[in-house]
Amino acid sequence: MIRYYQEDIDFKFKHKLLNNKWLKFVAESEVRSLGDIGIIFCSDNYILDVNMKYLQHDYFTDIITFDYCEGSKLSGDLFISIDSVRDNAAFYGTEFEDELNRVIVHGILHLIGYDDHSESEQAMMRSKEDYYLSLRPVVCSVAK
Numbered sequence: 680m681i682r683y684y685q686e687d688i689d690f691k692f693k694h695k696l697l698n699n700k701w702l703k704f705v706a707e708s709e710v711r712s713l714g715d716i717g718i719i720f721c722s723d724n725y726i727l728d729v730n731m732k733y734l735q736h737d738y739f740t741d742i743i744t745f746d747y748c749e750g751s752k753l754s755g756d757l758f759i760s761i762d763s764v765r766d767n768a769a770f771y772g773t774e775f776e777d778e779l780n781r782v783i784v785h786g787i788l789h790l791i792g793y794d795d796h797s798e799s800e801q802a803m804m805r806s807k808e809d810y811y812l813s814l815r816p817v818v819c820s821v822a823k
Contacts (some may be wrong), residue, residue: 681716690761692718697819698780701815702787704818705811707811709791714754715747716790723762738777742782745789757786777812780787784811 681699683692684809692698706713710772721729724740730743741763747754759782768778788807789795 681713681718684717684719686719688720688722688761690720692720696820701811701818702783704738704814705784706791707785708811711751711753711791714749714752716753716787717756718786719756719758721758721760723760726760726763727756729758739763742766744786746790748790750812752809753790755786755790757783759783761787778782780812780815781808784808 681702685691699801700718703713706774726741727737727739728741730738730740733745734743739760741760743758745756745758747756759779761779762771762780764779765775767773767782770777775779785804785808786806788811793804793807795801
């Protein structure tokens with residue numbers, strides 16, 4: 680089950696049911712199932728505090744993924760800075776919703792086991808993000 684929360688920010692996520700169907704599709708395409716996923720929308724300051732407290736990283740980021748997966752069942756928490764997503768959308772010249780969907784699927788891909796430490800891992804992650812983002816409109820239109 681996917682649950683949505685907000686911390687330290689006033690943000691309402693739209694289209695939760697469609698998003699859930701899309702993320703279920705992503706998981707099943709990677710031979711996984713969805714367990715308990717928490718998507719926590721927050722501010723830059725909140726995610727910085729999480730980054731420092733749990734990872735000892737003193738910098739801002741758009742997402743932090745905590746992995747609680749067991750076997751092929753995906754479970755975890757995705758902390759997403761809405762401030763950083765907005766900044767990234769402006770920087771890359773994309774729509775806010777598109778960038779937000781990219782960050783969400785990025786977190787799910789981390790839970791699946793993809794990483795982004797090396798250049799080759801980053802290329803694979805970006806390829807997977809692009810692939811699943813391209814299928815989102817099809818999956819969501821079928822899901823209605």
